[in-house]
Amino acid sequence: xxxxxxxxxxxxxxxxxxxxxxCSPRSGDLSVYWYQQSLDQGLQFLIQYxxxxxRAKGNILERFSAQQFPDLHSELNLSSLxxxxxxxxxxxxxxxEGAGSYNEQFFGPGTRLTVL
Amino acid sequence: xxxxxxPPSMDCAEGRAANLPCxxxxxxxxxxxYWYRQIHSQGPQYIIHGLKNNETNEMAxxxxxxxxxxxxxxxxxxxxxxxxxxxCIVRPHTGANSKLTFGKGITLSVRx
Numbered sequence: 001x002x003x004x005x006x007x008x009x010x011x012x013x014x015x016x017x018x019x020x021x022x023c024s025p026r027s028g029d030l031s032v033y034w035y036q037q038s039l040d041q042g043l044q045f046l047i048q049y050x051x052x053x054x055r056a057k058g059n060i061l062e063r064f065s066a067q068q069f070p071d072l073h074s075e076l077n078l079s080s081l082x083x084x085x086x087x088x089x090x091x092x093x094x095x096x097e098g099a100g101s102y103n104e105q106f107f108g109p110g111t112r113l114t115v116l
Numbered sequence: 117x118x119x120x121x122x123p124p125s126m127d128c129a130e131g132r133a134a135n136l137p138c139x140x141x142x143x144x145x146x147x148x149x150y151w152y153r154q155i156h157s158q159g160p161q162y163i164i165h166g167l168k169n170n171e172t173n174e175m176a177x178x179x180x181x182x183x184x185x186x187x188x189x190x191x192x193x194x195x196x197x198x199x200x201x202x203x204c205i206v207r208p209h210t211g212a213n214s215k216l217t218f219g220k221g222i223t224l225s226v227r228x
Contacts, residue, residue: 002159033215043160043203043218056215090159098214104150105216107159 003027004093004108012114018079021111025072025093031055032074033094033105034066038087049074050097081115088112119143120204120219127225134191136222138204141185147206149180150216151189155200160218163189163202167209194226 003026013019025032034046045058049068060066063081068074078085089112092105121139128134140149150165164171164178166187171178177190191198201221207214 002161004159031214035216042220043154043216045215045217048215058215088157092159092216094214096214098211103214104162104165105214106162109159110157112157 002106004106006091006108006111010112014116017081021076021089023074023091029093029095031094032068033092034076035090036087083115086115119206122204122222125223128194130226130228134194136189136202139186140206143184143206146209148209149187150205150207153200153202196226199226
């Protein structure tokens with residue numbers, strides 16, 4: 001158990017819909033990262049927040065957005081869903097903001113999103 | 117794009133050492149080598165990281181060549197639970213960029 005929690009575990013929805021994925025970081029971690037894992041693209045970095053502020057963006061679609069709240073939990077919002085958005089979505093957390101020898105990322109168990 | 121290359125798969129017998137190779141010929145001086153693994157669609161799990169010296173922890177050992185262009189992750193006594201995809205990642209040691217860039221990884225199958 002990494003200490004990072006994600007809800008829900010599974011989500012099944014239809015094309016065009018909007019969903020919200022939730023992540024609670026490990027106690028004491030200020031950074032939250034979101035990753036998407038699909039069969040064809042592998043594990044890809046989407047976005048990072050540190051202490052409530054966006055810090056880095058990866059290949060995140062404009063239909064996707066995220067935020068980190070004052071209690072440090074984070075939500076990833078996916079809208080106008082398409083079949084290709086079906087994937088595993090992982091959240092990770094770390095103590096610090098940037099690179100650094102001891103800023104390892106700890107991953108949650110993921111949310112499996114299926115778009116029908 | 118990932119800056120590492122790994123063979124797609126390998127296997128080893130339970131109880132034997134598993135030696136997982138990784139090439140990172142374009143690694144720069146401020147980049148560390150990290151290893152993560154992912155067991156059957158679970159969240160990736162941090163294993164170990166190093167800069168240039170060999171490193172060991174309770175999970176594994178990491179051997180980095182002197183020129184730092186390649187490394188080997190060693191699981192000293194592989195068990196069936198070590199069957200997973202192992203990712204070798206290079207990441208800057210300093211700076212604001214802390215994202216992990218995953219490649220395809222190497223699938224390790226531990227056989228009884």
